[in-house]
């Protein structure tokens with residue numbers, strides 16, 4: 519496919535503070551980069567895509583997803599967080615083999631691209647061996663998605679001969695940093711996903727310091743239920759370990775003081791409204807986080823329970839926050855959280871949270887061409903009034919017609935490009951069958967709930 523594309527005549531939402539939206543604009547893409555934007559561009563020799571009646575906007579950024587759980591789709595539709603931990607983290611994770619992880623991550627990354635997500639934070643905490651890491655990483659590369667491959671330090675509940683010690687898991691991330699992910703210039707970059715704080719604090723500290731030596735972004739589940747003792751953020755703050763490279767996830771039980779600490783350190787936060795609301799992790803803190811000045815992003819978290827559709831996450835985050843505020847104030851004079859603010863959370867704010875603010879997250883000349891084409895002529899978007907707001911409140915993943923990552927079409931006119939979808943489907947179904955067979959079938963998934971207390975401190979009365 520040509521390296522020069524002219525996208526002609528679309529309604530353009532830039533999500534960039536320095537670049538006005540264009541009611542009818544052109545975008546010229548050269549060598550993966552946005553070369554020019556404006557009405558009626560003259561571009562010379564290039565391929566032209568007529569997008570009259572369509573909407574172009576930055577690709578969405580899912581800041582938190584355990585992509586490896588794709589074969590477990592909807593198994594946890596009625597699970598609490600305790601059910602989820604017992605079934606997925608204790609029972610199912612150790613049953614994944616490298617080939618299952620490859621099938622899972624490939625299908626999950628393609629599902630994300632298909633739904634307009636051009637950048638994924640893959641919180642990959644199913645690392646049973648070096649081969650698991652290599653397979654998961656290869657699948658992201660094969661899907662041609664932009665991703666932070668957040669290597670999970672978390673050990674499983676059983677002995678792991680390939681990575682028998684905490685030190686060996688730290689070393690495994692070092693191996694990736696010095697070999698396949700030595701460069702930060704590729705579409706897939708290395709990140710680190712910390713183990714939950716239910717390990718000794720000395721190990722958490724070692725994980726943080728080791729990740730910092732690697733010079734990569736760090737993400738961590740945080741305060742999803744009340745724990746006994748000081749919070750993760752309190753401990754990190756006390757030792758000067760907070761920083762702008764940290765992306766905290768959930769924080770539903772974080773105090774206002776902890777949110778202020780995160781904001782003050784330049785760190786970021788990801789709300790995953792569907793899982794938080796379902797599983798009993800407390801209430802999504804979108805409004806509190808924004809008021810505290812924390813850079814706030816959204817994630818789909820797990821398709822083992824809920825949808826992998828970031829449009830749904832946007833809508834849910836917005837309306838749940840409004841509902842909570844309205845319940846408190848009665849009939850509101852005005853709605854505090856605006857729809858367009860939520861769009862910023864899944865575009866530019868998320869890019870900045872990943873240290874990619876200069877590369878992606880908005881449309882302006884000089885940035886990589888990570889974008890999606892939305893069917894603004896679909897009935898559910900017609901007539902197109904207030905385009906940014908319509909994206910948040912009216913559109914869905916089925917409206918995504920085309921998707922470009924770094925100037926390359928990964929989806930075009932409704933179909934993934936150069937993807938054997940039947941093969942991807944077959945492989946992820948085979949992975950589902952193999953993993954479930956190894957654990958004794960779906961009826962056995964919750965049978966180790968009693969063992970949870972040995973793995974996680976669930977505090978005093980929360981956690982569902």
Ligand SMILES: [Zn+2]
Nearest residue numbers: 584641739819
């Ligand atoms: Zn998670």
